[in-house]
Amino acid sequence: MSEHVEQLVGILFRTLTEEGYTEAQTALLDTYQNNSNTDKEELTEDLFAEVVNGLDRHLETEEEIEVLTTAIEQLLNRFSSVVEAAPVAILAVDASGQIELWNDGAERIFGWSEPEVKQRSYPDVIADSPEDMAAHFARLQEGHQLTGIETLHRRKGGSVLNVRIWASPLQERDEGFEGATFVISDITEQKQREQRLAVLNRVLRHNIRNDVGIIQGHLDLLAESVDGDSEHIRAMEDRLSTIVELSDAARHIEKLRDKSEVELTTVDLKRVIRERVDRLQREFTNAEIRTAVPDSASVMAHELFPYALDNVLDNALEHNDAETPLVEVDVSTGGKSVRRRTTVSVADNGPGIPEFEREVLTSEKETQLNHSNGLGLWLTRWIVRNSDGTLTVEKSAWDGTRIVIQLPTRTR
Incomplete structure (x- = not known):
């Protein structure tokens, strides 16, 4: 039944108690309980009519008018206070x-x-x-x-x-x-802030890519003049790659909007995971990657979810110091509940995520004492939350890391 009618019934009950109308109070309680399990939408007005009829049977006309007037005034005062505040x-x-x-x-x-x-x-x-x-x-x-x-x-x-x-x-x-x-x-300030960040983001990305291109060109020329493999040149190339990755991450951040504005899209987990695993097997030839994915495993998620999955899978292998790196990807769908969820877990046998990186994935906000070395983990968290999903970090069966992501199941 309507919450407003329930509130009015509650106020009527208190008014009858304060005024000492015990018989009418009991009748009101009986009427409410008899209707409490019926269809809420259809019987809202019927319940109120029965309440008024019950008061009419147990109160004099003037008493009934006084009780109803007092209750409605209290209800209106309550609503007015909320509206004005x-x-x-x-x-x-x-x-x-x-x-x-x-x-x-x-x-x-x-x-x-x-x-x-x-x-x-x-x-x-x-x-x-x-x-x-x-x-x-x-x-x-x-x-x-x-x-x-x-x-x-x-x-x-x-x-x-x-x-x-x-x-x-x-x-x-x-x-x-x-x-x-x-x-x-x-939302004027929010929109202005978003516009300023978007402009700053585009300018920085443009300048970073131009500068990285120039530095890479000079570095290639330097590498040609050096005999053999240079550790220093490799270190500089790695740093340049990191800068490019940060620029790409910033581009993805710009695509993330407030959750209420995001339209989720269908993501075929079987296809996406197969593509990611094939790439990782080519890059990490000594790694063992196991998958358990149902033939039909589609979820509703932000369009950037595959990028979040990339971050999780890359992290499981890039920092894995085991002799034979192992990654296990498992996908399972929930039961037949109204709010069905699909679980994606990625477990590894690596050294485990450092505590400060773990907090990046699970905390509500970043502080000076809680920040990631890069944007990858932050992006993963944002993307999952913008997908109406949850993310938890556990210890894997091999004392490594197990990241568990739950997302809304795509229903047909």
Whole structure:
């Protein structure tokens, strides 16, 4: 049943207790318990009607009016406190789009006071493009909700804001569309920060690649003039490769967005793992790589998930000092629960991930005392979390490392 009706029933129960209406209190409790296991959506209004009928049978008219009025006032006060204290803009409009409710958060974000906007058209007052808002409003009139729509709005002084909108239609059973409620958050600073980082990222990558190309050219010329294999030249080439890898990682970071904005894609684990294992077998000829992957193993994940898998597999072999490096990749799907998950585990017989690197994969944020030598592990963590997944680090059966990733199973 509706949470609002449940709250109203709770307030009615307390009011009856405070006023000493014991018989009506017992009847209310019986009515609620008799309806508690029925379909929530269908019987919300029926429950409230039965509650009112029960009060009518056990209270005088004036007593009933007093109890209901007190309960509804308390409920409205509670909702009003939440609406006014919210840090986001909350507003309600009627069927024609005129503003009927405008909270303090809306005034802080847009600069208009409630009297200035009351009974004025929402699109005309704050929308940067009334035409776009008309299209969104049409969706609400059709009974659809708006979930995280990004658009532009304007403050009272004319400055433009980036906003994200959630909205739901108000509909009466017989009357149809009666208006809508909106929750609007200001994401202007977030967007500006993303734009600055994107520009900085592109400039740095461009400069790094140009400089690395020049250095590599001079290094090749130097290598031609040196007799035999030079340890110093190899060390410099390794460092240049690391710089290029960091540049590539930065490019991937730019593609990672807020989780709420990401559209997950289907990833065929059998194909992706086979491609990665074939590559690793060519690069690490002395390694033993075992796989156990079902014929049908598809998950919903961020488009960069194969890159995250590369990081995990590369880490299992590149830092493996065993005489015969061993990596075991296992994929298993969960049962038939509503929220099915697929588990991907990568176990090795290496020395184990250092504690500070382990914290990078499992902690919530990076600090000066908790940081990775590179961006690979950070990217792995971000990609998994943007895939609605989880990642844990365990000790493997050979005292190495076992990384376990769980992702949403792709359902047909």
